Amino acid sequence: MMDVLGYKLYEDVTVYDVLFVVVVMVVATIVAKLITTNLRRALIDKMKRDQLELMLKIIYFGIIVIAFIGVLPTLGLELSGLLVAGGIAGIVIGFASQSVVANLVSGIFLISEKPIKIGDQINIDGVAGFVEDVNILSTIIRTYDGLYVRIPNEKVFTSNITNYVAHIARRFEYVIGIRYSDDAEKAIEIIKNLIEDHPFALKNPEPQVFVDNLGDNSVNIVVRIWAPSTEWYSVKMELLWKIKTELERNGIEIPFPQRVVWFANELKANVEGKEEGWQA
């Protein structure tokens, strides 16, 4: 057994040295995991999630890198030698893995520029959902229907990113058509009252409710409401149905598409169906 452990793999490095390095790295990984798990539990309600995750990643990889640098001499590798070898290896690896490097650099820019944060609702190149993680090589999205989507950072960096919650508040809009015979001023009053009653329909910027145009089938009222970015979708869903039911409760109806047709010549219609061929 001792012979196997003492067997020289190269230069003065024995099997024992390699095993020692493996054990140290495993222990370092376990320690890093333990520390980050406990820190996450301790700080999850005290820090923003994206900042916490970034801090935990730095701690996790920091411990592993320090442990790795610490055991390098055991493997017969000196840091000074590594710098020279690393330079050459870097060129070789760079050519061999251009896309990986592109993703890495994009990832660094994404983390520093911060167009998106963990937990944000975004749309990248048609993929919409919540940002689950921004890694060094890729960005993980959980779509609204719960799918896991991994997007390489290079694509994220070069695509148009729509961040729905980057700003603190956002506006949404309805167009509500009422009959020409209905009282538009009364409808506007009803809609304004409903908006006032909703806690998350913001008082300022003031909501706008006005007759926008006289359509083919209806008088169209535009409703513009600002809401906190985190709440806008629930406000939008709740208010539309409330407006519809409240308008109907007050005798104001949303008309179906209709067209009045005038005939140049009077038409003779058989409404009673007494002629032959119309009998049941």
Place this chain on the structure above:
Amino acid sequence: MFGYHELSDFSAEIGKISIRFEKDGNFYRYVREDDGREEKSIFTGSGRVIINPVEPVNLPKEITNFLQIKFDKKFLSEPKFSTEVYLTFPIEIAVFIAAKKSLGLIDVFSLNKPKFTLYGDPRAGIICRYWESGVYSDIPEVDKYREGVMKLRITNSDDEWVEVNSVVLDVYGMKIYYDGELVYSAASMNITSPKVAETRFIERPLRDSMKKALELYVARRIAVTRSKFVMEWGL
């Protein structure tokens, strides 16, 4: 009704809301009834109930820690002048349970309808709980379960007359006091320019006999690192 009560068979009516604890075998059941019925089971052998006015930013859900009190009439402040006015602020009522030197939050409810607003612009502003208040020279009469009274010391440190329409406060520094008559808080507003002011809460009761309310952010163990807020998007 605000204060400490024994858990067993506690019940109270606040406006149209009724709350009570019912013993159910080995545990208690907390029940709140208004339009609907809210029920929560509490696993404790004994304990004390604490009914408290708390920072008004928890309902319908906590999305901000700022409160904007809009004045019903514009307030014009003389240069290099300081004055004290009274405002009202909304009350939210929290039900805590205290047992074994630890506090648990059971419920938060309010007799007021919550409303929110944006202070500043949509890019960098802040969402605030919105409240409209008159500006009074004396303590106004209010329903203590619905509104509290805030003494606001307005200091105009600028060399110009300044028009003040509202005050924005960070409630993570809010100190609320209460007695049998009144719910009270105090704050200061130091105007440094016609568009900028610094606000903060003051830890001082109106009367020495007043009790200090438990703060919800303390019960939730939220670390508060700052006590002042700078209003930089206008007054």
